[in-house]
Amino acid sequence: MGPQTTEQAGRAxxxxxxxxxxxxxxGDREALAELYCRTRAAVYAMALSFLKNAQDAQDVTQDAFVQVWDHAPQYRPQGSPMAWLLTIARNLSRMRLRQGDRRSELSEEAWDALPAAESGLSPEDRQMLQGALGALGDQERQVVLLHAVAGLKHREIAAVLELPLATVxxxxxxxLKKMKVLLEGGEDQ
Incomplete structure (x- = not known):
């Protein structure tokens, strides 16, 4: 048997x-724990991309999994389960923003809440990447985080963010162009 294609791995x-x-x-709590382990970083990245505050993003991440527990019986496997989960996180993030207009910069603490092992980056690389992500506009940062951290395809990102595919x-x-300029330009930008 040959190696799995990316498409086969994604389908699996x-x-x-x-x-x-x-x-x-x-009602299987172990299934919830496994889902949490597999998807927490992506849900957190979605919340963080909206809220730009580590504590708020962590709260929304927890709330999202409570909603998954409460609403799993209504889930219908016609789309992407990850997109469904991220839509919950997006909606909770938007509600949190409406409740109190808290906006701050993407802090080192917030970036560090993304599991280091999942990124495969050294602390220096994470710091450089954090700076580059911080220079992006809100939607640009959301698209990059959802693609890079959550592993969503552009079409799924368009659905989750409710944007046209061409815009995404x-x-x-x-x-990517902005980040390349920033990363290649180093500190003198």
Missing amino acids: EQEELERLLAGIAQ LSKYHRA
Whole structure:
């Protein structure tokens, strides 16, 4: 048997998330714990991309998994389970923003809450990348984090952020160009 293609691996991951959601719908707490372990970084990245505050993002992440527990019986496997989960996080983040207009810069503490092992970056690289992400506009940062951390395809990002696909693609490419200039330019930018 040959190596799995990216598409096969993505489909296997989607099927696994659907299996976990079915277990959660049946009241399986271990399935919730497994879903949390597999998707926490992506949910946190979504919340952080909106809220730019570590504590608020952590709160929304926890609230999102409470909602998953409460609403798993209503989930229907017609789309992406990750997109469903991130839509919950997006909606909770927007509610949090409406409740109190807290806006701050993406702090080192917030960036560090993303698991280091999942990024595979050295502390120096994380710091450089954090600076580059901080220079992006809100939507650009959301698109980059959802693609890089959550592993969503551009079409899924468009659905989650409720943007046209062409807008997501242009924001992603513009963000990559900005980050490349910042990262190659070093500190003198």
